[in-house]
Amino acid sequence: RLTPTNSDAALQLGFALREGGWQEEAANAFASAAQIKPDWVKALCALGNAQAEAKQFSASAQTFRMALELDPSLDDAWNCLGSALKELGDVDGAIYCFRSSLRVRPTHQHACHHLGNALRERGCGLEALLCFEQAVQMHPTLAAAHSSLATLVKEQQPHLLHIAVRHYYEAIRIDPYYADAYSNLGSAYREASLFEEAIRMYMA
Numbered sequence: 001r002l003t004p005t006n007s008d009a010a011l012q013l014g015f016a017l018r019e020g021g022w023q024e025e026a027a028n029a030f031a032s033a034a035q036i037k038p039d040w041v042k043a044l045c046a047l048g049n050a051q052a053e054a055k056q057f058s059a060s061a062q063t064f065r066m067a068l069e070l071d072p073s074l075d076d077a078w079n080c081l082g083s084a085l086k087e088l089g090d091v092d093g094a095i096y097c098f099r100s101s102l103r104v105r106p107t108h109q110h111a112c113h114h115l116g117n118a119l120r121e122r123g124c125g126l127e128a129l130l131c132f133e134q135a136v137q138m139h140p141t142l143a144a145a146h147s148s149l150a151t152l153v154k155e156q157q158p159h160l161l162h163i164a165v166r167h168y169y170e171a172i173r174i175d176p177y178y179a180d181a182y183s184n185l186g187s188a189y190r191e192a193s194l195f196e197e198a199i200r201m202y203m204a
Contacts, residue, residue, distance in 0.1 A: 007037035014046060026050055034063075041067045045077055052080065057087040075105040079114060086118055094118045109139035116148060125156050136167075146171040147181045154188050161192055 014029030027050035033043035044067040051060035064081035067074060082097030098115035101108050116131030132149035135142060150167035153160050168185035171178055186201030 007033045007040060007043065010036060011040075011043050011046060014050070018050065023050065023053060027054060039070055041071050041074060041077070044070075045074065045080070048077070048080055048084075052084055052087075055087075057084045060084040061088065073104055075101045075108050075111070078104065079108060079111040082111070082114060082118070086114070086121075091118050091121055095122070107138050109135050109142055109145070112138060113142065113145045113148065116145075116152075120148075120152060125152065128152055129156070141174050143171040143174040143178050143181070146174070147178065147184065150181075150188075151184055154184075154191075158191070161188060164188055 010029050010033035014026045014033065017023075017026035017029055027047065030043055030047035030050050034040065034047050037043060044063055048060045048063035048067065051057075051063060061081055061084040064077050064084065067077045068081065071077075078097045078101035082094040082101065085091075085097060086094035095115060095118045098111045098118060101111035102115065105111075112131050113135040116128040116135065119125075119131060120128035129149070129152050132145055132152060135145035136149060139145065146167040150164040150171070153167070154164040157163075165185065165188060168181050168188065171181040172185070175181070182201050182204045186198045189195070189198035189201060
């Protein structure tokens with residue numbers, strides 16, 4: 001049966017469908033689980049994530065708000081709500097959510113990294129830099145945080161190019177397929193007139 005009446009069965013069906021690559025069917029299963037048991041935050045969060053993966057950011061934000069009304073201590077839900085709001089253009093709302101996530105769990109490296117990106121977009125460069133540095137300290141193998149930190153250092157402190165280069169290389173070491181890191185490192189070299197190194201990065 002593809003529409004189980006047991007909430008746990010519906011949720012587990014959703015996870016199985018998602019792992020199998022059937023994203024739309026998985027979202028429907030998560031929605032069924034949440035409908036069967038409306039106060040089950042685990043089902044709501046699974047649904048909200050599925051909606052975000054489908055780029056249904058407005059629906060995702062609404063679903064995560066429902067989950068947080070039931071349990072404001074869900075640090076991941078605050079982080080995911082912030083990501084959805086940022087996609088919808090509500091940067092201030094996103095900043096509030098990322099900070100709320102960190103209030104619940106100060107070591108949430110993804111919320112810290114996302115907060116840095118949102119602050120950078122708001123023009124708060126110093127605060128963003130501190131967030132990226134903290135994210136790297138929390139999770140030294142978070143390639144995206146290394147790359148974000150490198151880009152901000154390159155933009156705001158060009159005399160510290162060697163620090164930016166070090167973080168780009170660390171991002172590439174962690175994730176050898178991180179295309180943006182190669183491209184951004186190439187741009188850093190090009191801006192420093194190190195053209196051979198730039199070409200090597202662009203061709204990587």
